[in-house]
Amino acid sequence: MATTTPNKKFDVSLLAKVIALAKPYRSIFTIAAVLAVILAPLSVLRPQLIKVMVDDYIFVNDLPGLGRMALLLCVLLLLEFILQYIFQYITGLLGQSVVRDLRVRVFRHITSLRLKFFDRTPIGTATTRTINDIEAINQIFSDGVITMIADLLTVIAVLGFMLYTSWKLTLVCMLVLPFLVLASYIFQKKVRYSFQIVRTQISRMNAFLQERITGMRTVQIFNAEAQESDKFRTINREYTKANLDAILYYAVFFPVVEIISAAALGLMVWYGARGVIGGEVTLGALVAFPIYINMLFRPIRMLADKFNTLQMGLVASERVFAVLDQTDRIENQSDKKVERFQGEVEFDRVWFAYNDEEFVLKDLSFRIQPGETLAIVGSTGSGKTTIINLLNRFYDIQRGHIRIDGTDIRDYDLYTMRRRIALVLQDVFLFSGTVFENITLRDSEISREEVIAAAKMIGAHEFIEKLPGGYDYKVMERGATLSMGQRQLISFVRALVFNPDILILDEATSSIDPESESIIQFAIETLIAKRTSIIIAHRLSTIRHADNILVLKKGEVQEFGPHEELLKIEDGHYRKLYEMQFVQLEESV
Numbered sequence: 001m002a003t004t005t006p007n008k009k010f011d012v013s014l015l016a017k018v019i020a021l022a023k024p025y026r027s028i029f030t031i032a033a034v035l036a037v038i039l040a041p042l043s044v045l046r047p048q049l050i051k052v053m054v055d056d057y058i059f060v061n062d063l064p065g066l067g068r069m070a071l072l073l074c075v076l077l078l079l080e081f082i083l084q085y086i087f088q089y090i091t092g093l094l095g096q097s098v099v100r101d102l103r104v105r106v107f108r109h110i111t112s113l114r115l116k117f118f119d120r121t122p123i124g125t126a127t128t129r130t131i132n133d134i135e136a137i138n139q140i141f142s143d144g145v146i147t148m149i150a151d152l153l154t155v156i157a158v159l160g161f162m163l164y165t166s167w168k169l170t171l172v173c174m175l176v177l178p179f180l181v182l183a184s185y186i187f188q189k190k191v192r193y194s195f196q197i198v199r200t201q202i203s204r205m206n207a208f209l210q211e212r213i214t215g216m217r218t219v220q221i222f223n224a225e226a227q228e229s230d231k232f233r234t235i236n237r238e239y240t241k242a243n244l245d246a247i248l249y250y251a252v253f254f255p256v257v258e259i260i261s262a263a264a265l266g267l268m269v270w271y272g273a274r275g276v277i278g279g280e281v282t283l284g285a286l287v288a289f290p291i292y293i294n295m296l297f298r299p300i301r302m303l304a305d306k307f308n309t310l311q312m313g314l315v316a317s318e319r320v321f322a323v324l325d326q327t328d329r330i331e332n333q334s335d336k337k338v339e340r341f342q343g344e345v346e347f348d349r350v351w352f353a354y355n356d357e358e359f360v361l362k363d364l365s366f367r368i369q370p371g372e373t374l375a376i377v378g379s380t381g382s383g384k385t386t387i388i389n390l391l392n393r394f395y396d397i398q399r400g401h402i403r404i405d406g407t408d409i410r411d412y413d414l415y416t417m418r419r420r421i422a423l424v425l426q427d428v429f430l431f432s433g434t435v436f437e438n439i440t441l442r443d444s445e446i447s448r449e450e451v452i453a454a455a456k457m458i459g460a461h462e463f464i465e466k467l468p469g470g471y472d473y474k475v476m477e478r479g480a481t482l483s484m485g486q487r488q489l490i491s492f493v494r495a496l497v498f499n500p501d502i503l504i505l506d507e508a509t510s511s512i513d514p515e516s517e518s519i520i521q522f523a524i525e526t527l528i529a530k531r532t533s534i535i536i537a538h539r540l541s542t543i544r545h546a547d548n549i550l551v552l553k554k555g556e557v558q559e560f561g562p563h564e565e566l567l568k569i570e571d572g573h574y575r576k577l578y579e580m581q582f583v584q585l586e587e588s589v
Contacts, residue, residue, distance in 0.1 A: 011314060018140055018317045021098045028094045032146045035087040040153030042080055044161050047291035049073050051165060054284035087150070095141035099134050106130050106323060113329045115394045116354065123214075124207030129323050132202060136316035144310040151299035151306070158296045165285045165292075172271045173293055176264045180257065180297065184304035187253040191308045194246040196315055201239040208235055254301070261297040265290055330393055332414040341420050341501035342405045343370035343532030345391065350400035352390060360386050361555040364400075368548070373533040375543030377577060378552030384536045386555075388504045391534075392421055404502070422500035426507035428487040430479030435464055436471040438479075439494045446497055454497040460489040503533045540578055549574060 022029050049069060057066040110117075110126060118126075162170040212219060212228055219228055268289050275281030345368040352361040361383050368374045376384045389395055390402060393409055402409050409417060430438050439454075440446040451471065455461040463486060467473035479487040495503065525545070528535075537543050544563050551559035551566070551574050558573050559566055566574040 011318075014314050014318060014321075015140075015145075015310075017321065018137060018314065019145065021102060021137075022094060022141065024101070025094055025097050028090055028097070029146075032087060032090045032094060033149070035083055035090065036146055036150035036153060039080065039083055039087060039150060040157045042076070042083065043154060044157040044292075044295065045076060046073065046080075047288040047295070048161055048165070049076065050291065051282070051284035051288035054287050055282050056284075059283075091146050092142045094146075095138040098141055099138040102134050102137065102320070103130060106134065106320060109324055109326070109329075113326055114396075115389070117326060117328050119354075122207035122211065124205075124210035125203050126323070127210065128203040128206045129320055132206070133199070133316035133319050136199075136313050137320065138313075139309045140313035140317070143306060144313055148303060148306050148310065151303050154299045155296060155303075158292055162289070162292050162296070165288060166272075166275070166281055168275065169268055169272055169281060169285065169289055172267050173264045173289070173296075175267060176260050180260045180300055183253060183256050183260070184300065187249055188304045188307050188311070190249045191246055191305075192311045194242060194249065195308060195312045197242040198239070198246060199312070199315055199319075201235070201242050205235050205239050208232060250305075253304070257297065257301045261293065264293050264297070268293060330396065330414060334411045335413055336407075336411055337413045337416045338420060339416075341532075343372075343501050344368065344403075344405050345374075345502065345532060345534075346401075346403040346406075347387070348401040348403065350390070350397050350402060352386060352395065352397045354395070356398065359398075359555060361390075361397075364555065364557060366550055366557065366560060368532055368534070370532055371530070372547040373528045373535060373545075375535045375537065375546035375549045376552060377537070377540070377543070377549060377574065378558075381554075382552040383555040384552060385506060388423065388506055388534060388536070391502075391504070392418060392423065419498065420500055421502045421504065422495035422498055423504045424488075424491055424495045424506065428479065428484075428491040430475050430482070430487055430490065432475065432477050434469075434472045434474060435467065435490060438475055438490060439471075439497055441494070451493065451497055455493045458489065458492055458496065460493050463489065501531055503528065503531055505533070505535045505537070507536055507538065 049072065053066060053069045053073075056062070057069060107130060110130070159170070162173070208231070212232070219225060269286075272281050272286040272289060276283055276286055347364050347366050350361055350364045351359055353359040364383075364387075366374070376387060378384050386395075390397055391409070393414060396410070404412070404417070436448065436451060439451050448471065452461060455464055464471055464473075475482065479490070482490070535543050535546060543549060546563065548561060549559070549563055549566055550557065551572075553573065559569065566572055567578060569575055
């Protein structure tokens, strides 16, 4: 995942890329820009009206005229209030609209990436990109580009009116402007650096929290609460320090701006009073200029802050675009859709490595005929799970071919191909929601009757019905309120309800108690008679009746054949595994 160096300069091309996100909302963007142009001179008219009221009405005792000017000033204030409200709402609407679309776009992109992306990217980091960083992009629109343009136009309008009113007073007030520009430059540079550290630290904290909360059971089992608390305390301290550094710069900058503004006001009063006495400056101008100074310094002060907001939004957007630019995704290279598979599976001289160097599978070849059951056994790291990952195209192979019904799996439409393959894993993941939603995964094409029929087929219906609410029972995150066996049964129903042509069981019965295993084993035997099945298991009792057994060692085929034939091989790897699990058990009995 790309990171941004702290001293990186302002990237105009990146800003243009962010602004392009608002293309679907160009009408809203245009309205906001027009309002920014209108509000700049409109707000500056107030001190000018006050000057006119003092010079042309108060000193000549024109009370009716003064009343009309006061009414005009109230109308102007009301109009400015309405337009300012619309401007703020429009910019906020623009930012939220862009963020809404971008979040959906990022989520869809992440779900299309290969598992390799998730192997090397902490979930907390991906969450930060999708939530925190995208929210920072919102600030570019709601409190960044357009509002900065509005402030710049205000500064230009104020300077224009000041010069028109009294160019001498304006020049006197501008004597302190270089100090304000210097302070703003130092401020935005320091805050930009500190905010980039804040973004890095919050990403680090999210990743840490996600991992520890997800693995809390392990933390508590090994009594590691104190150690993890110390680690979190360190991360939290660094995050707090980064925020305090940013706060320090704000605490210094704003008082400095106030001092500079007060100096400008003092110079104006000193020179303006002399000008009034000498007849060079009108009293109305002297009354209006303090308002002008406030209107001039306030946007200049805010511009530095908003520039940092813009810069931080760009830092966040670069991280988000880095995710969107990830090309490590499974490309759907074909639109060849499939309604049903016959179920023939062939691995033809397949070579595969996760890191393109150390091959996990080496010249692997085997064939499963339609309706047959293949069991795969081997030690940890032999490549068993890799085979099913490749069959589902979670990864793409480097060499060789994987075919279903004689066609390379890369030549099938990815969505329809995966829909015809069901996979039951050892580590069951259940989402927050009802049992029914976890089984159907919110697929509207699957009816409740089909779910109940599948549940009855494997014996899960009885325990589901006993849950409060039955199939509408609310499952907590990861199925925390259900036993391991219950979660496994639900995942099994989830696989069966899609009526797959190819069924894959990856250690699916390893976490099941003996009573539940007998229920599932009966269902498995019923199901595999109708479809091609691949079973990965350490317990050989679940695979004795498989048509063929594939024995793997370090990614290579050691033995292949039916259970009875493999037992006849002297010093065979399968025979050794069988004797370890059964012969020794019988002797002990």
